[in-house]
Amino acid sequence: MMALALAETAADSIALDVEGVSHRYELDGKDLQVLDDVSLAIAPGEFVALLGPSGCGKSTLLRLAAGLETPTAGKVLENGRPITTPNPDRILVFQDATLFPWRTVRGNVATGLEARGLVRERKHRIDEVLTLVKLEGFSDFYPHQLSGGMAQRAALARALVNDPKLLLLDEPFGKLDSLTRLRMQNELLDLWKSAGFTALLVTHDVEEALLLADCVIVLSDRPASIVAEVRVGQPHPRRRDDPNLVALRRSLLEKLGISHDV
Amino acid sequence: MSTAVEDTFGGAGRRTFAPSLPGIWRNGLFAAGTWFLAAALTYALPDVITWGATQLFAVLALAGAGIFLALSVTVHRLGGLGRTLVHYGPWFIVLGLWLAVWEVLTAKLGWLPKPFFSPPQGLLHVYVTDWDRLLICVAYTGRLWGLGFFSGVLVGFAGGVALGWSKRFAYWGMPLLKLIGPVPASAWIPCTFFIFPSTFHASIFLVALASGIPVAILTAAGVSQVNRSFYDVARTLGADNRFLIFKVAIPASLPNVFVGLFMGLYYSFAVLVVAEMLGAKFGLGWYLQFNTAYSAYANVYAALIVMALICAGLVRLLFVVRDRLLGWQKGIL
Ligand SMILES: Nc1ncnc2c1ncn2[C@@H]1O[C@H](COP(=O)(O)OP(=O)(O)OP(=O)(O)O)[C@@H](O)[C@H]1O
Ligand SMILES: [Mg+2]
Numbered sequence: 001m002m003a004l005a006l007a008e009t010a011a012d013s014i015a016l017d018v019e020g021v022s023h024r025y026e027l028d029g030k031d032l033q034v035l036d037d038v039s040l041a042i043a044p045g046e047f048v049a050l051l052g053p054s055g056c057g058k059s060t061l062l063r064l065a066a067g068l069e070t071p072t073a074g075k076v077l078e079n080g081r082p083i084t085t086p087n088p089d090r091i092l093v094f095q096d097a098t099l100f101p102w103r104t105v106r107g108n109v110a111t112g113l114e115a116r117g118l119v120r121e122r123k124h125r126i127d128e129v130l131t132l133v134k135l136e137g138f139s140d141f142y143p144h145q146l147s148g149g150m151a152q153r154a155a156l157a158r159a160l161v162n163d164p165k166l167l168l169l170d171e172p173f174g175k176l177d178s179l180t181r182l183r184m185q186n187e188l189l190d191l192w193k194s195a196g197f198t199a200l201l202v203t204h205d206v207e208e209a210l211l212l213a214d215c216v217i218v219l220s221d222r223p224a225s226i227v228a229e230v231r232v233g234q235p236h237p238r239r240r241d242d243p244n245l246v247a248l249r250r251s252l253l254e255k256l257g258i259s260h261d262v
Numbered sequence: 263m264s265t266a267v268e269d270t271f272g273g274a275g276r277r278t279f280a281p282s283l284p285g286i287w288r289n290g291l292f293a294a295g296t297w298f299l300a301a302a303l304t305y306a307l308p309d310v311i312t313w314g315a316t317q318l319f320a321v322l323a324l325a326g327a328g329i330f331l332a333l334s335v336t337v338h339r340l341g342g343l344g345r346t347l348v349h350y351g352p353w354f355i356v357l358g359l360w361l362a363v364w365e366v367l368t369a370k371l372g373w374l375p376k377p378f379f380s381p382p383q384g385l386l387h388v389y390v391t392d393w394d395r396l397l398i399c400v401a402y403t404g405r406l407w408g409l410g411f412f413s414g415v416l417v418g419f420a421g422g423v424a425l426g427w428s429k430r431f432a433y434w435g436m437p438l439l440k441l442i443g444p445v446p447a448s449a450w451i452p453c454t455f456f457i458f459p460s461t462f463h464a465s466i467f468l469v470a471l472a473s474g475i476p477v478a479i480l481t482a483a484g485v486s487q488v489n490r491s492f493y494d495v496a497r498t499l500g501a502d503n504r505f506l507i508f509k510v511a512i513p514a515s516l517p518n519v520f521v522g523l524f525m526g527l528y529y530s531f532a533v534l535v536v537a538e539m540l541g542a543k544f545g546l547g548w549y550l551q552f553n554t555a556y557s558a559y560a561n562v563y564a565a566l567i568v569m570a571l572i573c574a575g576l577v578r579l580l581f582v583v584r585d586r587l588l589g590w591q592k593g594i595l
Pocket of ligand 2: 059
């Protein structure tokens, strides 16, 4: 049933291929190597999680996939074509919510549709996603009137309203309390199952990665290279005390350099 | 309802008078007192020389006292206006005192040197006898200021956005702007005469320059300081350059633009006098110079007060516009 739903919508999502990508930032004339020969292939409709130490280059990888930057070396491809510019088919939810402070929650969510002249046509989608992230009562609030978690949910809604084919998530649940976090994880999972987009999720949380993703990729310290790629075969819904997942969690933590039992 | 009203209005007054006199605006009573004092002193004491409108001033001050007396019991029923009046209560008291002191020092004792300091009735006399000319001057100045300010702001804003947005514009424009910016308006007079077909155009140019430059500088700074991530977000959402400029850069820099507008408003008023030196036949600036030349200082003060009131009114208006447009800023600042 689920496989069928996936197969039906897979044509509508994007295959993301990162081939031998290295990236450098220039800071005061000095080069800062951030990514070192990273290669990964994400099939259409696949859910991949990225784990790695802080500052290793995870957000940078997402910026490359979004087309906000072009890699210094290597290729980032969508369905085999190089990504050169941003495109609303690939939407990045930034690590900080970065809501436009002069727009209400509704205005923020409508930004993408407005930029593409689709507001009238897809007005209903705005209300739908606001309900999805439980912000339907706050549509006229300004960002400074929201809590950190609400702002993050609004940022998620702003991405989802565009029905992206590739959703790039940079620690979208970082500021949520553990209960909301669990709920939002489930919402995201349901959404991913029904909409069938390809998802690339950056997270610090090993459990979150294991609960959501088909495949977990572990990056090394900066400059980031791939340390491990772990397939999670478990069907959804997953339980965090599932012995397989517990074993996977331990091995992932080891790969992240935390050897003792945490 | 009535208790709520009293809570907002009563303040200090209610605490002392509440048992016997509920709902009395105590500051209103005091203001009536000081204004009555001004009226009584004006009427009772003889002027050192005749100033013209002494009787009228006494009557007006008395009327003011009467109004405050009436307000001290009715202000609670006036809603928003009443709240504003109550807020400025202490000012009304001091204003009455100020009028009394001013009256005594100038007209009654003659302590302040005569041609330079005019008593209140001296100014009043100007308004009574010269109001038609003042009104024409206000109209002329209004036309000059309106044309100059709005064209200056428009050009300054557009130029500021271009300077803040485009690197190439900034490369050529910023140094020029920084050079032109600090040059005082009067320094432009010789070359404006040369460039513009009439002195009226030259005057408009001076006002436009004074109001446009701060708007341009602050708009440029605002646009160039916009958080880059706002552009990144908008671009991933499918925004083109047009959207980035009009829906991201401009709204994000609007707080800066308003700072520029306030500065431009003040500068434009300061430059009016200079602008009307260029052979204007009417206008408040012209009126000031004309009367200064004839040592008619009462007229000068009278015109200055009109100018200050108009400027304050415009500042107030600009605040209203700002609060309307920048409501989203509340709580951030
Ligand atoms: N625009 C930039 N210019 C220069 N250096 C940058 C820039 N953006 C990021 N860096 C550097 O690149 C490195 C990786 O940054 P990145 O944001 O990708 O890390 P991250 O893995 O997302 O970290 P975190 O988990 O803490 O968010 C950091 O050392 C950072 O200082
Ligand atoms: Mg990051």
